[in-house]
Amino acid sequence: MISSLLQVDTEDVWTWTPDPVEGYTVRVAYRTIIDRTPPTNIVPAALLWRKDVPVKVSVFPWRLFRHRLPSKTNLFRRGIIPSEAQLCISGCGQQESETHLFLSCTLFGHIWQLIRNWLGVYSADPGNIVDHFHQFGTSSGYGKLRCSLKHLIWFATVWEIWKERNDRIFRGQERSHYQMLEAIKLLSFWWFKVKFTVFPYCFHDWC
Structure with a gap:
């Protein structure tokens, strides 16, 4: 969810991919984890x-x-x-x-x-x-x-x-x-x- 991109003559930056505009927040991180939780309607x-x-x-x-x-x-x-x-x-x-x-x-x-x-x-x-x-x-x-x-x-x-x-x-x-x-x-x-x-x-x- 965090990506880095190295380029010549460009400042190195880290990007929070779920919200690249506002960046990392606890709220967005929590929502991302919940959204990736396996569905409960599946029986093992x-x-x-x-x-x-x-x-x-x-x-x-x-x-x-x-x-x-x-x-x-x-x-x-x-x-x-x-x-x-x-x-x-x-x-x-x-x-x-x-x-x-x-x-x-x-x-x-x-x-x-x-x-x-x-x-x-x-x-x-x-x-x-x-x-x-x-x-x-x-x-x-x-x-x-x-x-x-x-x-x-x-x-x-x-x-x-x-x-x-x-x-x-x-x-x-x-x-x-x-x-x-x-x-x-x-x-x-x-x-x-x-x-x-x-x-x-x-x-x-x-x-």
Whole structure:
């Protein structure tokens, strides 16, 4: 950000490139640092590509974070479905964007409250999916194992929400909130046992 230029018969000068007119100021330096901070909507690859979950499950949140799922609003933007077909399958009357489906839908979004009750964690949900992922992983502490476990449960939850959405659209099949909760518990239990083969607890203890 500071440059020098050496020329014959010319006085040597230093130039503060972010503001070559007024020169260096703390305000401009601070703004420059903030502007160069990596965006917060990026999830590190190490948190996505896990050996304890199927590859298709790791690909799923990768697509979700980048708005590449075939949600109804995305299908409408691509000209695949008409405007009137964008409504959420839950019957809530809202358009099915990814944020709506996974966080704010009165049907699917309620799953997070059940998950928090199960884990004994109490917090408000952010309105952004990436922020929700980060907060969910650290909502009860920043220990590495604890965060990894919470993120694993987060993966299982969004996966089951998407499966339920597809079953309702394409198969006409529905599960209750508590049936979905039990499916999330079972799925995360088996994934966790993949990571820790000497896991000392049975499924009943896990629940």
